[in-house]
Amino acid sequence: MNSVILRTATRILVSLMLLFSIFVMIRGHNEPGGGFVGGLIASTGLALFTLAYGPATVRKAIRIDPRFISMVGLGTAVVAGMIGTIWGHAFMKGMWTEIFGIALGTPVLFDLGVYLVVIGAVMTLILAMEEEG
Amino acid sequence: MGGGKWNCQINRSQICWMNGPIIWIREGVRCDVKVKAQKHITLSTRLLDGLIVIIALGLTLFFASKVPQVAHNGPIRYVTEWVPSLNVQLSFMLDGLGLLFALIICGAGTFVTLYSGAYLAGHEQIGRFRLYLTLFMLSMVGLVLADNLVALFVFWELTTITSYLLIGFDHKTENGRRSARQALLVTGGGGLAMMAGFVMLGQASGSWELSEIRLTGDLIRNHELYLPILITVLCGAFAKSAQFPLHFWLPNAMAAPTPVSAYLHSATMVKGGIYLMARLYPILGGTMAWMVPLIVVGGFTAVWSSLLALRQNDMKLMLAYTTVMALGTLTMLLGTDNTVAITGMAVFLLVHSLYKCTLFLVVGAIDHECGTRKLDELGGLAKKMPITAAAAILAALSMAGLPPFFGFVGKELIYEGALNQKFLTMTVVGGALAANILMVAVAAIIIYKPFFSPEIKTPHHPHEAPWQMWLGPAVMGGLGLLFGLGIVWVGDLLIQPAVQAIVGKPTKLHLGLFHGFNLPLLLSVVTVVMGLLVFNFRNICSALVRGIEAVLPFSGDQAYDGVMKMIYKFSHWQTDVLQHGSLSRYLATIFATIAISVGYTMISKGGVVSVKIWPQLYFYEWTIIGLILGGIVVTLLAYSRLMAICAMGVIGTCVGLIYLMFGAPDVALTQLTVEILVVVLVTVALLKLPGHATVGEAAGFENMVRGVIAVSIGAVITFLLLGVNSTPMDMRITDYYATYSYALAHGRNIVNVVLVDFRGFDTMGEITVLSVAGLTAYQMIKLRMGREK
Numbered sequence: 052m053n054s055v056i057l058r059t060a061t062r063i064l065v066s067l068m069l070l071f072s073i074f075v076m077i078r079g080h081n082e083p084g085g086g087f088v089g090g091l092i093a094s095t096g097l098a099l100f101t102l103a104y105g106p107a108t109v110r111k112a113i114r115i116d117p118r119f120i121s122m123v124g125l126g127t128a129v130v131a132g133m134i135g136t137i138w139g140h141a142f143m144k145g146m147w148t149e150i151f152g153i154a155l156g157t158p159v160l161f162d163l164g165v166y167l168v169v170i171g172a173v174m175t176l177i178l179a180m181e182e183e184g
Numbered sequence: 185m186g187g188g189k190w191n192c193q194i195n196r197s198q199i200c201w202m203n204g205p206i207i208w209i210r211e212g213v214r215c216d217v218k219v220k221a222q223k224h225i226t227l228s229t230r231l232l233d234g235l236i237v238i239i240a241l242g243l244t245l246f247f248a249s250k251v252p253q254v255a256h257n258g259p260i261r262y263v264t265e266w267v268p269s270l271n272v273q274l275s276f277m278l279d280g281l282g283l284l285f286a287l288i289i290c291g292a293g294t295f296v297t298l299y300s301g302a303y304l305a306g307h308e309q310i311g312r313f314r315l316y317l318t319l320f321m322l323s324m325v326g327l328v329l330a331d332n333l334v335a336l337f338v339f340w341e342l343t344t345i346t347s348y349l350l351i352g353f354d355h356k357t358e359n360g361r362r363s364a365r366q367a368l369l370v371t372g373g374g375g376l377a378m379m380a381g382f383v384m385l386g387q388a389s390g391s392w393e394l395s396e397i398r399l400t401g402d403l404i405r406n407h408e409l410y411l412p413i414l415i416t417v418l419c420g421a422f423a424k425s426a427q428f429p430l431h432f433w434l435p436n437a438m439a440a441p442t443p444v445s446a447y448l449h450s451a452t453m454v455k456g457g458i459y460l461m462a463r464l465y466p467i468l469g470g471t472m473a474w475m476v477p478l479i480v481v482g483g484f485t486a487v488w489s490s491l492l493a494l495r496q497n498d499m500k501l502m503l504a505y506t507t508v509m510a511l512g513t514l515t516m517l518l519g520t521d522n523t524v525a526i527t528g529m530a531v532f533l534l535v536h537s538l539y540k541c542t543l544f545l546v547v548g549a550i551d552h553e554c555g556t557r558k559l560d561e562l563g564g565l566a567k568k569m570p571i572t573a574a575a576a577i578l579a580a581l582s583m584a585g586l587p588p589f590f591g592f593v594g595k596e597l598i599y600e601g602a603l604n605q606k607f608l609t610m611t612v613v614g615g616a617l618a619a620n621i622l623m624v625a626v627a628a629i630i631i632y633k634p635f636f637s638p639e640i641k642t643p644h645h646p647h648e649a650p651w652q653m654w655l656g657p658a659v660m661g662g663l664g665l666l667f668g669l670g671i672v673w674v675g676d677l678l679i680q681p682a683v684q685a686i687v688g689k690p691t692k693l694h695l696g697l698f699h700g701f702n703l704p705l706l707l708s709v710v711t712v713v714m715g716l717l718v719f720n721f722r723n724i725c726s727a728l729v730r731g732i733e734a735v736l737p738f739s740g741d742q743a744y745d746g747v748m749k750m751i752y753k754f755s756h757w758q759t760d761v762l763q764h765g766s767l768s769r770y771l772a773t774i775f776a777t778i779a780i781s782v783g784y785t786m787i788s789k790g791g792v793v794s795v796k797i798w799p800q801l802y803f804y805e806w807t808i809i810g811l812i813l814g815g816i817v818v819t820l821l822a823y824s825r826l827m828a829i830c831a832m833g834v835i836g837t838c839v840g841l842i843y844l845m846f847g848a849p850d851v852a853l854t855q856l857t858v859e860i861l862v863v864v865l866v867t868v869a870l871l872k873l874p875g876h877a878t879v880g881e882a883a884g885f886e887n888m889v890r891g892v893i894a895v896s897i898g899a900v901i902t903f904l905l906l907g908v909n910s911t912p913m914d915m916r917i918t919d920y921y922a923t924y925s926y927a928l929a930h931g932r933n934i935v936n937v938v939l940v941d942f943r944g945f946d947t948m949g950e951i952t953v954l955s956v957a958g959l960t961a962y963q964m965i966k967l968r969m970g971r972e973k
Contacts, residue, residue, distance in 0.1 A: 085935070143945050
């Protein structure tokens with residue numbers, strides 16, 4: 052779409068939405084939000100980017116193939132599930148530790164995996180459909 | 185610049201040197217740098233060949249070292265837990281029968297692996313071949329040692345799969361692929377029937393351990409499930425051991441490289457069915473229902489296939505049919521009810537493995553050196569391949585059952601056992617006699633035609649095969665003679681424990697070469713004389729067989745093709761019906777199914793709740809309802825697809841608002857973002873669709889049907905939710921989550937904690953589906969793009 056208004060607004064909106072998506076993902080543990088919604092918000096932002104600038108620009112901007120992003124996300128989730136097994140617990144057992152007073156645990160890592168899978172899968176679809184002649 | 189120059193100086197040999205370890209690891213993959221790599225490949229090939237031979241040899245020696253212990257102290261058992269919750273153990277038992285088989289498998293395996301290294305030298309996929317062959321050997325050992333029915337079944341199927349891979353090793357030919365598929369379907373289908381039989385057997389006896397089940401033989405034989413168990417298990421055994429009418433896959437399996445035919449399709453895998461029947465003999469055997477099918481099917485298979493063997497020109501096919509004959513004889517003997525016949529079966533099993541493996545390897549060597557294995561293209565090889573010829577002669581004499589070879593002992597025992605049989609005596613004797621006569625004839629053909637008939641020019645100039653290829657045949661052929669001479673020791677150490685395991689009670693055997701002048705000896709003489717007569721008139725005999733074949737309406741192979749064609753047809757038909765490719769019809773099917781099944785259940789069980797009180801709502805709630813209704817109307821009446829999608833977006837957004845009002849901000853947030861993305865995605869997709877098609881394009885009747893389905897699914901879901909709300913909610917799970925969300929999972933947002941922690945496994949499944957769906961859609965889009973270009 053060749054609209055100056057859309058393109059100008061997109062520049063600001065995309066960065067804000069990406070930041071917001073990370074915020075929503077991290078906040079999700081205690082307040083409404085989470086990896087899934089966060090991933091969706093990020094995808095929406097990137098979808099807007101795609102509509103305004105075309106898929107080629109977006110591919111160049113995110114550098115990494117979205118298929119790879121979703122696979123990395125899946126791998127992250129699996130690794131998060133596996134960590135507990137090191138100590139002989141069942142697969143997916145949540146492990147927690149505290150660093151500088153902030154509780155960090157495998158579910159947070161798992162959520163990050165979900166976030167990446169959602170972005171990867173949605174962007175795979177949107178970019179492929181936009182690229183189709 | 186310096187770097188660039190340095191790079192240029194790396195020459196081919198250095199690349200090879202650097203790649204050396206990689207080539208070593210993944211040899212078998214063709215290397216592009218051929219000049220030096222050749223050396224690495226041959227070296228690594230030799231090392232790997234040696235490794236497999238050492239594995240097989242080590243296993244042989246291990247089992248051989250257990251022979252005295254098993255013979256004198258009885259079976260050795262090894263148990264480890266497998267699935268304790270299902271009471272399934274991984275248990276192995278080394279008794280006489282298992283040991284006899286294990287020795288055949290590993291012993292033949294040693295020579296076959298040694299042989300195939302030379303036979304397939306330079307083949308680009310030899311690495312793959314080694315892997316399959318080793319896998320097969322280990323699964324086969326597992327099969328004959330497994331004491332647990334489940335483990336036995338798993339190993340059984342593993343041998344089927346490795347056999348499939350090995351038959352289809354030459355996968356570039358249509359014939360190779362077809363034969364592999366056929367073997368897989370026939371033996372795999374039998375395996376499935378057998379699994380059903382195993383489950384019933386496990387239920388009937390209350391145990392999965394064969395060593396425990398065999399103690400309950402009487403109980404099983406009188407159990408009401410006895411007949412179903414017997415039929416299904418025999419289906420599996422007959423399919424695996426190529427009994428009529430399922431015998432056709434075995435000759436076709438000769439599409440495999442010759443070492444595979446020698447190993448799997450004569451000495452080991454096809455005897456899996458025989459092993460199973462022998463193993464189950466004390467459990468299922470001895471009844472009429474056991475004896476009649478085994479004797480009749482086995483006897484018929486033996487005679488018919490030995491007739492077919494006589495008329496073959498391809499030596500490999502000839503041997504394949506004699507293998508079917510041997511399997512038929514073994515089956516027939518297992519159908520008898522006397523120990524002598526069972527002893528004959530155990531001896532013949534070993535006899536056959538020795539001579540048949542030898543002969544196959546000999547044929548492979550002839551094929552390898554002369555470039556053909558057709559009988560009428562071979563002649564006078566005895567001088568050119570003396571060691572191979574000697575091995576072949578030893579094996580063929582054992583096959584013909586001449587004294588003092590091991591085969592003679594087997595044949596005498598078979599005749600004695602057949603004469604001892606109280607039931608269907610003449611069938612057994614006649615079958616054994618006819619099959620053995622034809623065996624003598626075939627043995628004579630195999631010795632005479634390629635080795636002693638006048639010399640014929642072959643495609644390659646023949647010379648003796650490399651040592652790896654004659655060692656195995658020579659040793660195994662020689663063993664056929666040695667075992668005959670040392671029958672007393674072989675009988676005590678190998679045969680007696682095996683017979684004890686089959687019969688299920690202690691027995692004392694007195695095996696010897698000479699049993700006095702009696703009826704079996706007379707039959708042996710008759711066999712040899714008649715066999716030589718058939719050999720003399722072999723042309724007339726094979727013409728006769730051809731004549732019979734021509735009269736038959738169809739062969740087993742054609743019947744297989746017919747069945748396969750019907751399956752394909754059915755599959756096409758049902759795919760056309762179920763997978764029509766129309767998205768709206770898929771959705772209509774899904775919704776109609778839900779509406780009918782849920783609606784029927786609700787009405788028949790009286791779960792429909794009627795609402796009598798008009799709800800008290802705030803004005804903004806009415807507004808949202810109004811917006812949803814408006815969205816529906818616009819969607820239905822919309823002229824363009826774009827408009828319909830936007831109206832759907834309004835509905836979705838309003839639903840999100842409802843979530844928000846009822847205190848589910850997480851769900852609302854997700855609903856809103858999903859709604860936005862769906863509108864974007866569908867719009868992008870719609871822009872690609874051809875023309876300006878409108879929503880109301882379908883015919884009036886079809887629209888009516890869709891309307892009915894839409895209204896009913898809406899109504900059913902509404903009443904379902906009303907019904908759920910009218911029953912008291914079980915709050916225990918919710919309370920648990922509320923209590924422990926922060927205490928255990930360090931999170932105050934219960935929804936998210938449930939998603940990533942309490943029920944994280946579900947989420948794992950969902951994100952897997954999501955990423956796979958993304959990848960699949962991507963592939964489909966790209967595929968279409970490629971096609972359009």
